[in-house]
Every structure is written in structure tokens, then in C-alpha cells.
Amino acid sequence: MSAPSRILLCDDQELIRMGLRMVIDSQPDLTVVGEAADGQTVLERSAELRPDLVLMDIRMPGVDGLAATRRLCAGPAAPKVLVVTTFDLDEYAYGALRAGASGFLVKDALGEEILVTVRAVLRGDVMMAPSVIRRLVERFVLPESSAVHTDRLGLVTDREREVLTLVARGLSNREIAGRLHLGETTVKTHLGRILAKLDLRDRVHAVIFAYESGLVRVGA
Incomplete structure (x- = not known):
């Protein structure tokens, strides 16, 4: 059996991180390897932990998720980035997609939807409906x-x-x-x-x- 995919969580709200960790760590093929509460920390933790995927909040103090996504995706051996946002029609989410993110997940998504989205992005798919991209x-x-x-x-x-x-x-x-x-x-x-x-x-x-x-x- 292959090793679980490594996930790094980045959100300035501890409750959001706790919820995502509970959903992800319940699965044998996925594991949360670390957390960060701001963009600068996620850059440091990503360099240290080498995750396969970063779940990235956008609106954070200091280095925001948009800047962090741009820097992560421009680096060598970049992890995939899945934006976690409050609203699907979000200027910051759009900017993160342009910066290299592979899709986004709305924060109130159900656990099963989170898992489907995470696994799809890890496979190299893009989890975003064309209608959403168009909007x-x-x-x-x-x-x-x-x-x-x-x-x-x-x-x-x-x-x-x-x-x-x-x-x-x-x-x-x-x-x-x-x-x-x-x-x-x-x-x-x-x-x-x-x-x-x-x-x-x-x-x-x-x-x-x-x-x-x-x-x-x-x-x-």
C-alpha cells in the first residue's frame, strides 16, 4: 500500500483547521502533516514538510493566501494548492487561480465533498465547474x-x-x-x-x- 498523500492546512481560523483535519485524517489514504495560520508560516512549513497538497485560505494577516500561492506555485517541486474560500465568486480566489491554484473549495462544503475535491486535485484533476470559472x-x-x-x-x-x-x-x-x-x-x-x-x-x-x-x- 502506498504512503498517504501529505496535506498541509493553512487557515487563520483554528476551528476551520480542526474541522478539515478531522475530515482528512479520518481517511487511510490522506494525512495532515502540518498547519499554518498565515501565508509566511505556510511557506516555511511547506519547505520543511514537502506536502503534496496545501489547503490555502486567502484572507489572512501578513502574507495572504494569494501571495503565498504565487510563491509556492513558482517554486521547484511545488505542491498542488486548493483554495479554501468563504465565497465562490471571490476576487482573491480568482487571483489565486491565476497564480497557480488548481481549484477551490468553499468553506461550508460537506465532508464528502471535501474528500472528493482533495483526491481529485491530488490526481491532477481540476475541481471547479466550468460555469464557476466562467462567472x-x-x-x-x-x-x-x-x-x-x-x-x-x-x-x-x-x-x-x-x-x-x-x-x-x-x-x-x-x-x-x-x-x-x-x-x-x-x-x-x-x-x-x-x-x-x-x-x-x-x-x-x-x-x-x-x-x-x-x-x-x-x-x-
């Missing part, structure tokens, strides 16, 4: 942001651009395969190349890029 983008992407990324679209082929467009519209790999008359494995290959060419971390960041580059228009 975040519509609220927080500025109209002029497209100029920043438009030139990078030239790095992808026409087929890859089609795939990226459909990803941004919320289609699964299977649905994209059906729409473009491709094999699902081929779609996965295209998506992998898109992420590599555009230096994107995962599907969430591909969706954000598609909107910010103007490939997909807000409200379209």
Missing part, C-alpha cells in the same frame, strides 16, 4: 486584458485552438472528441500540447487564458 472570468477579467496574451495564441495550431475554445466553453474531453470527430486520447494529447506551449498549469488556467486572450469572449 469568475466575467466578473474579474478586464476588457483590455486580451492584449497581454493575444500574441501567445500564435504558438498553437488551428486544431489546438479549436480544442482550447471548447475546453473554455466547458466541454469534457469526451464531448470535445465527439464534436471534432477525434479520439478522446487525441484530445488529451492536444490539450497537453496546449498547456506546454502556453506554459499553463492545468485546465483551469487554460480556460482563464482562453478568456483573457480574447479567444473566447465574455458573455458570448
